[in-house]
Amino acid sequence: MTTSEPVLEIRNLNVDYGLGPQAVHAVRDVSLTLHRGEVLGLAGESGSGKSTLAYGMTRLLAPPGAISGGSVIYHPADGEPYDVLSLSDNDLRGFRWAETAIVFQGAMNSLNPVHKISTQLNDVLQAHDPKMSAHARNARCREMLKLVGISPDRMEAYPHQLSGGMRQRVMIGMALILQPQVVIMDEPTTALDVVMQRQILGQLIELRERLGFSVIFITHDLSLLVEFSDRIAIMYGGRIVEEAPATALYKDSLHPYSEGLLGSFPALRGPRRELAGIPGSPPDLKAMPTGCSFHPRCPKAFDPCAETIPALGHPDTPDGGTRSVACWLHPVREPVG
Amino acid sequence: MKYLLQRIAFYVFTAWAAITLNFFIPRMVPGDPVQSLITKFQGQMSTQAINSLYVLFGLDNDKGIWGQYLDYWKQLFHGDLGLSFTFFPTPVSEVISGSIAWTLALVGITTVISFFLGTGLGVLAGWRRGSWTDGLLPVTTFLSSVPYFWLGLIAIYLLTGPGSFFPSSGGFTPGLVPAWDQYFIPSAIKHSLLPAATILISSVSGWILSMRNMMVTVASEDYITVAHAKGLSDRRVALSYAARNALLPNVSGFALSLGFIVGGTLLVEIVFSYPGLGFQLFLALGAKDYPLMQGIFLVITISVLVANLLADIAYLLLDPRTRKEG
Structure with missing residues (x-):
């Protein structure tokens, strides 16, 4: 499924909350490439900037959030790539959902409680293709519900008449209704029970194989990512600290923070191992430590860590071409971004 | 059901x-x-x-x-509320039906205008939060805290008097016979302008404030972000998603205020000696006119209850979550 052709390239993206000297830098200099047909996992603790990154690259940040630099290059299926951040308001409306759809964190609150499911599915179609007939729209909505395993006669139901899992399925169906190339999933299953999580993600992966979209999957649940994604990027303090194919990251993570994350949940398969948390707490974005922002909590910190920020780059390992890390422990062969 | x-x-x-x-x-x-x-x-x-x-x-x-x-x-x-003492021997029902039209026309119309105007401005102020509309807020807060009979007194003091366009009291020029003709109607409208303006000024701010605050609350809901992400036009998100949901508390407030049309503006009618139900109640109290008082209280009570029922029905229609069945 995965090709090396990029579909979304984030370059040196910076997102701040607030303006001027008091601004909090929530996303710092992030570069990330999503390839066609790939599931890219984005993991990190709360407050590491995962969701801000997702909102930033789709320009959905609510004030006082603001993009302070960088570009997000989108490669349409046919035609020239363009920068999402410089689209006009009108073009941006056309771009949203048709090219990049999002499934949000709150499964419970993503649907407007006073409108029927059919209304909320319909208005996407109506906004993006005003010429589409009511009959065709209706048929398309029913098709999408069927696709995500919901009986089409639930069309006329209100959100409160559906269970949490059903609502999130409706959201996934809604996200796919315009056949976007990129689907961003911002902790899509946090509010659901474990069984439902697996069911929905399994279904999503199956749909991806059928429809061929790419997924950015944001979660703090690294175990889910290891299972479902092709590549994983780990964020800490607003930066990407490591990025690698899922299996490589799971088996042999380079950054001590990734190691810490992997050590803090039980393995699903394989021998039993000791669980360990990461000591300390996430950094205060207003007062970031100097140098590597992880060094105060890092068990392997040494001299340069407190002084200079390590750059993200391909490490000097046999598989260094496919992964990158930002850590002084791993000399960088060539920088990324 | x-x-x-x-x-x-x-x-x-x-x-x-x-x-x-x-x-x-x-x-x-x-x-x-x-x-x-x-x-x-x-x-x-x-x-x-x-x-x-x-x-x-x-x-x-x-x-x-x-x-x-x-x-x-x-x-x-039997619809018999007894005979009025003050207007002896006119039946109370006749006294009430004679004055209720004045109240309904004055307060009813202003309440409806006030609600629509205030809600509309509130939607705008809430959606364009952080723009010039925020400058309206201190003004509306001030106006909503001014009691309207006081505003009425100020209006009478400043705007009426010999040679002024605005009459200071009454519902029509004395000497005219109430009828749908070219003498009576303009006179009645002229007399209603000041009381209507004072009610409007002091009540519209309440609607603006409550609607704006609900808009701001609703605007941070997830489904608003989703609506934006869906690429819907700003107008559609503002009206069909944000305002539609923010409207709910205001609608029940509106239904309740409909109930208070009859009894709630007693003071305005007294200040302007407007021949409505509130003024009638004031006269009845002074004259110990029990049957008239009872009759007016009854009308007020029933209109508040009916308004409450309307609020319940409006809520049922507007918010699917309150419909238990299905």
């Missing part, structure tokens, strides 16, 4: 309780209407006439309080 029936049953019970209280309260107030009527006729009444007045008002001593209570209900069902 079951929910609606429950509500209706509740309101019927409340109406019964209110009517019963309405019967007992005037009878517990010290003083006697017949005595005040005798005073009015300066004692020039025969004993026979006084006795027949007691019978006429249902205050004859032969009947106990329960007998009177039952009679009261019987009369109510």
Whole structure:
């Protein structure tokens, strides 16, 4: 499924909350490439900037959030790539959902409680293709519900008449209704029970194989990512600290923070191992430590860590071409971004 | 449907309780209407006439309080609210129907205008939060805290007087006969402008504030972000998603304020000597006119209850979550 052709390239993206000297830098200099047909996992603790990154690259940040630099290059299926951040308001409306759809964190609150499911599915179609007939729209909505395993006669139901899992399925169906190339999933299953999580993600992966979209999957649940994604990027303090194919990251993570994350949940398969948390707490974005922002909590910190920020780059390992890390422990062969 | 029936049953019970209280309260107030009527006729009444007045008002001593209570209900069902003392011998129902039209026209229309204007401005102010509309807020807060009878007094003081366009009191120029003609209607409109303006100015701010605050609350809901992410136009997100949901509390507030149209503007009518129901109640209180007071209280009570029922129904229609069945 995965090709090396990029579909979304984030370059040196910076997102701040607030303006001027008091601004909090929530996303710092992030570069990330999503390839066609790939599931890219984005993991990190709360407050590491995962969701801000997702909102930033789709320009959905609510004030006082603001993009302070960088570009997000989108490669349409046919035609020239363009920068999402410089689209006009009108073009941006056309771009949203048709090219990049999002499934949000709150499964419970993503649907407007006073409108029927059919209304909320319909208005996407109506906004993006005003010429589409009511009959065709209706048929398309029913098709999408069927696709995500919901009986089409639930069309006329209100959100409160559906269970949490059903609502999130409706959201996934809604996200796919315009056949976007990129689907961003911002902790899509946090509010659901474990069984439902697996069911929905399994279904999503199956749909991806059928429809061929790419997924950015944001979660703090690294175990889910290891299972479902092709590549994983780990964020800490607003930066990407490591990025690698899922299996490589799971088996042999380079950054001590990734190691810490992997050590803090039980393995699903394989021998039993000791669980360990990461000591300390996430950094205060207003007062970031100097140098590597992880060094105060890092068990392997040494001299340069407190002084200079390590750059993200391909490490000097046999598989260094496919992964990158930002850590002084791993000399960088060539920088990324 | 079951929910609606429950509500209706509740309101019927409340109406019964209110009517019963309405019967007992005037009878517990010290003083006697017949005595005040005798005073009015300066004692020039025969004993026979006084006795027949007691019978006429249902205050004859032969009947106990329960007998009177039952009679009261019987009369109510016939639409008979008794005879007014002040406008003796006009029936109360006639006095009320004569003045209620004034109140409904003045306060009813201003309440509706105020609601739509205030809600519309509130939507705008909430959606364009952080723009110039925020400058409106201190003004609206100030205006909503000004009691409207005071605003009325100021308006009378500043805008009326000899040679002024605005009349200071009354519902129409004295001497005109109420009719749908070219003399009476312009006069009535002219007389209603100042009271209407004072009610509007002091009540519209409340709608603006509550709608704006609800808009701001709703704007941070997830489904608003989703609506933006779906690429819907700003207008559609603002109206169909944000305003539609923010409207709910305002609608029930509106239904309640409809109930207070009848009784809630007593002070404005007194200040402007406007011939509406509130002014009538004021006169009735002064004249110890029990039947008229009871009648007006009854009308107020019933209109508040009906408004509450309307609020319930509006909520059922607007918010699917309140519909239990399905």
